[in-house]
Amino acid sequence: MIIGGWMMFFSVLQQVILLLLPKYIANIGFVDQFVVLILEPHLGAYTMLRIAQSHSYSNSHRWSYLGWSGLSVHSQVKSLLQSTEMRYLSFLAARLLHAALAFILSVLLWKPLNHLLERIQMNSLPAYFENVSLQTPHQLGC
Numbered sequence: 662m663i664i665g666g667w668m669m670f671f672s673v674l675q676q677v678i679l680l681l682l683p684k685y686i687a688n689i690g691f692v693d694q695f696v697v698l699i700l701e702p703h704l705g706a707y708t709m710l711r712i713a714q715s716h717s718y719s720n721s722h723r724w725s726y727l728g729w730s731g732l733s734v735h736s737q738v739k740s741l742l743q744s745t746e747m748r749y750l751s752f753l754a755a756r757l758l759h760a761a762l763a764f765i766l767s768v769l770l771w772k773p774l775n776h777l778l779e780r781i782q783m784n785s786l787p788a789y790f791e792n793v794s795l796q797t798p799h800q801l802g803c
């Protein structure tokens with residue numbers, strides 16, 4: 662199947678799954694977003710923006726979802742690898758490792774790098790920005 666076909670397939674599959682979920686499960690708040698994040702990374706990135714505005718999910722979860730890439734990407738890679746000698750399991754292991762490293766590194770480095778960004782940002786403003794107050798991700802509560 663062509664790459665765009667996989668994206669469309671998983672977009673439709675996501676909608677079907679969300680329609681079939683009982684309303685009491687879908688209304689929990691994270692189940693519908695989790696389905697989108699697992700299936701399709703482009704729609705998952707859009708969903709993460711909605712999550713960032715409406716829920717207090719940790720940034721670590723967001724980065725691990727992006728590291729996973731979604732089943733749509735996995736299907737695309739698997740279909741492309743069929744005509745080669747490369748193995749899908751090595752790609753799967755790399756994606757799982759990427760997701761785990763994204764989670765771990767964001768847990769360890771988010772606050773220190775955020776504080777560093779605050780110091781750098783305030784010290785490197787041009788003169789015409791003296792009276793402007795900029796909000797860093799830390800100040801926004803991210």
